[in-house]
Amino acid sequence: MIKRISLILISLLLITFAAVPALATSYMDGPKVLDDADLLTSGEQAELKQRLDQMSEKYECDVVAVTVPTLEDMNSEEYSDYLFNIMNYGMWNDGKCIMLLVCMEYRDWALTPYGDASKYFPLSVQDEMIDNFKPYLSQGDIYSAFCAFADDCEHAFEDYGRIQLKPLWIVAALTVGVVIAFIAVLIMKSQLKSVRFQPGANSYLRSGSMNVTQRRDIFLYSTVTRTPKPKNNSSGGGFGGSSAGPRSSGKF
Amino acid sequence: MAVLQEYKCPCCGGAIEFSSSIQKMKCPYCDSEFEMEALQEFDRVLGEEAEKSDQMEWETEPGTGWQEEEAEHLRVYVCKSCGGEIVGDETLSATACPYCNNPVIMMGQFKGDLKPDFVIPFKLDKNAAKEGLKKHMKGKILLPKSFKDENRINEIKGIYVPFWLFDADADAHIRYKATRTQFWSDANYNYTRTSFYSVLRAGTIGFEKVPVDGSSKMADDLMESIEPYNFSDAVDFQTAYLAGYLADRYDVSAQESISRANERIKKSTEEAFASTVQGYATVRTEHSSIALQNGKAKYALYPVWLLNSTYKGQKYTFAMNGQTGKFVGDLPMxxxxxxxxxxxxxxxxxxxxxxxxxxxxxxxxxxx
CATH class of the missing domain: 1.20.5 (Single alpha-helices involved in coiled-coils or other helix-helix interfaces)
Structure with missing residues (x-):
């Protein structure tokens, strides 16, 4: 009898320990596709949901695509934070979530990484993502925009930590290195030269001999130049909510 | 033959030299020290004696004569100690006899207009010049290691270099073009207002003892590089200070040196008055008119240590200010x-x- 009870208890313990990681890795409360504005067909929704669910589970980071009909007196970033909080996104150990929110009312969008997702989606990566999904938003092709978003998320997760040397980087780094080296060796070379004419005779000024007898400052004319301020639809780099990282938002 | 001057020790008769460390004449043979004034008086007495006794006329028949042009620039002297013949150029004023190494001074080079008004005696000796070179080479990353490691100095010589010293008061009228800028912006544009001003300044400023190299044998940039000299150490010229050193008399006249002095005075005057133009973003000299008044030129000998070296067939000359120790000289790379x-x-x-x-x-x- 005692042996049987022990076996049942051990089995229960084993089941409990085995279940904990399973629960942890499938912690996906909020829906990954939230189409409140009804911009996607049911087929598109299903296909996108399947893909984002898989990706979220694989990389332990919620990948969320949202459409809303209105921002309810909030801006797109505030609304993203609002959704993040009420929909319980980012329930992974380190609260990771990346959300693309689209609102058709005033054609707003916001791309926000939460928690440690900022590591995968720094502003430089966000800029590339925006270049890819924004044209679709402008054309009204919301599904393609979300697909581009999903593709880029996949790439960002895959590429994270991988050393990538873009040709432009190499050229830029080489140019900077060469210029710095030239400046450094020219400074070293200039140390070898110490023979030069004196520019003036400042060392031989008679102390206290300077006497200014006339001072006149005459205004002649003035010119005004104006340059347009740079326009930027996107605003990046702000922090919002409790765990939002540097993010981007704008209009399409 | 021109007249040579040697300073003999009144104790042992050896040739005595000016010692930069004690600022007196010192006999290297018996270590006796002499005040400049006492020696000068003693030397004057000896000079009078010499004038009475040395009535020697020489007649020589030269074998192959010098070209007239060559001969014009050569001077021949006879050493009073050993009778050796010393050949030098027309500017040589003090040297050492090549036979007995006694210091000799060519008195004829300091007669009349050629007599310097002042001399700054050497404050630093040959060892200081050697140390100066070591310090000069320190920390130069691109200096060839072989140049640094091997002792490549061919000769070190202490030389009194002739300088013209110019005193003048500059009366300046200078016009500068200056700008002020303001920045502001509204919702759409950034604005910059640039205001232009004509700024006039006039006044006087004085310069004293602006030196200009009076020897064509010395590179002007090398001599200006070891400036400045502190004129408060200058004393009235006495030939005794030259003993033990080389010296040249000037061969570039004061008149020929004026343009360089003017150039330096003009530049410093413009800078000095520009420093009174304040509160502007940019200041540029548009016109300057500088008139010099009370201009005077004096003749002085300044102490310089010269060090010569040869590396890969090229000659490198270093110079050290014999008063302040400032060391200059371009190094090989x-x-x-x-x-x-x-x-x-x-x-x-x-x-x-x-x-x-x-x-x-x-x-x-x-x-x-």
Whole structure:
């Protein structure tokens, strides 16, 4: 009898320990596709949901695509934070979530990484993502925009930590290195030269001999130049909510 | 034959020299020290005796004569100690006899208009010049190692270089063009207002003892590089200070040196008055008119240590201010080291840039 009870208890313990990681890795409360504005067909929704669910589970980071009909007196970033909080996104150990929110009312969008997702989606990566999904938003092709978003998320997760040397980087780094080296060796070379004419005779000024007898400052004319301020639809780099990282938002 | 001057020790009869460390004449043979004034008086008495006794006329028949042009620039002297013949150029004023090494001074070079008004005696000796060269080579990364390690100095000589010293009051009328800028912006534009002003300044400023090299044998840039000299150490000229050193008399006249003095005075005057133009973003001299008044030129001998070296067939000359110790001289460059350092720094710089780009791209969020 005692042996049987022990076996049942051990089995229960084993089941409990085995279940904990399973629960942890499938912690996906909020829906990954939230189409409140009804911009996607049911087929598109299903296909996108399947893909984002898989990706979220694989990389332990919620990948969320949202459409809303209105921002309810909030801006797109505030609304993203609002959704993040009420929909319980980012329930992974380190609260990771990346959300693309689209609102058709005033054609707003916001791309926000939460928690440690900022590591995968720094502003430089966000800029590339925006270049890819924004044209679709402008054309009204919301599904393609979300697909581009999903593709880029996949790439960002895959590429994270991988050393990538873009040709432009190499050229830029080489140019900077060469210029710095030239400046450094020219400074070293200039140390070898110490023979030069004196520019003036400042060392031989008679102390206290300077006497200014006339001072006149005459205004002649003035010119005004104006340059347009740079326009930027996107605003990046702000922090919002409790765990939002540097993010981007704008209009399409 | 021209007249030579040697200073003999009244105790032992040896040739005595000016000692820069004790600022007196000192006999290297019996270590006796003499005040300048006492020696000068003693020397005057000896001079009078010499004038009475030395009535020697020489007649020589030269074998092959000098070309007239060559002969014009040569002077021949006879050493009073050993009778050796000393040949020098027309500007040589003090040297050492090549046979007995006694210091000799060509008195004829200091007669009449050629007599210097002042002399700054040597304060630093030959060892200080050697130390100066060592310090000068220190920390020069591109200096060839072989030049640094081997003793490549061919000769070190202490020489009194002739300088013209110009005193003048500059009466200046200078017009500058100056600008002030203001920045502001509204919702759409950034604005910059640039206001232009004509700024006039007039007044006087004085310069004293502006030196200009009076020897054509000395490179002017080398002599200006070891400036400044502190004129408070200058004393009235006495030939005794030259004993033990080389000296040249001037061969560039004061008149020929004026243009360089004017150039330096003009530049410093413009700078001095420009410093009174304040509160502007930019200031540029548009016109300056500088009139010199009370201009005077004096003739002085300044102490210089010259060090000559040869490296890979090229001559390198270094100079040290014999009063302040300021040391100058262009050094050779190791071309191999130049490119090695360039390659090393370029590689490190490129690697660092790539690392920064990589970090920014992957963890840019962390930098904000």
């Amino acid at each position: 190791d071309k191999g080291a130049f490119w090695r350092w360039w390659g090393l720094i370029a590689s490190i710089g490129t690697a660092l840039c790539l690392l920064i780009l990589f970090l920014y791209n992957n963890w840019g969020g962390l930098f904000g």
